Amino acid sequence: MPLPDSAPGIPNHMHPVIALLTAGVEMDVLGIGHAEYSHAEREAVVQAHPRTDPFKEDIIQAFYDGIKGKPETTFGNVKADVLADKDPTFRRINFCSVIRGSVWPA
Numbered sequence: 001m002p003l004p005d006s007a008p009g010i011p012n013h014m015h016p017v018i019a020l021l022t023a024g025v026e027m028d029v030l031g032i033g034h035a036e037y038s039h040a041e042r043e044a045v046v047q048a049h050p051r052t053d054p055f056k057e058d059i060i061q062a063f064y065d066g067i068k069g070k071p072e073t074t075f076g077n078v079k080a081d082v083l084a085d086k087d088p089t090f091r092r093i094n095f096c097s098v099i100r101g102s103v104w105p106a
Contacts (some may be wrong), residue, residue: 029059060085 011022026032028051034042052058063084067079074080075093083090 013019023033026055027034027037031042060082062081063082067074067083068087071083071087071090071095074083076095080090084092
């Protein structure tokens with residue numbers, strides 16, 4: 001269940017470094033591919049690159065800090081979930097409403 005800002009699967013068709021970075025982020029943040037690595041392999045990575053104790057909340061807060069000043073950029077991507085979680089006044093742009101409200105007749 002990859003959930004990057006781009007369409008799922010796109011990074012795999014880009015430069016190998018982009019695909020590798022995306023896979024690393026998906027594993028670290030979302031747990032995608034977790035079972036494909038042994039406990040020892042995962043521990044070696046965490047030892048080299050420690051996670052904070054509240055990592056999950058820290059990463060959500062970091063996403064929020066990066067987008068709270070530009071909520072319009074969250075349309076159509078997963079960052080809208082972050083704003084909805086952190087900001088009770090945030091209102092998503094509804095894609096269906098955008099279509100229905102376009103200047104084109106029915």
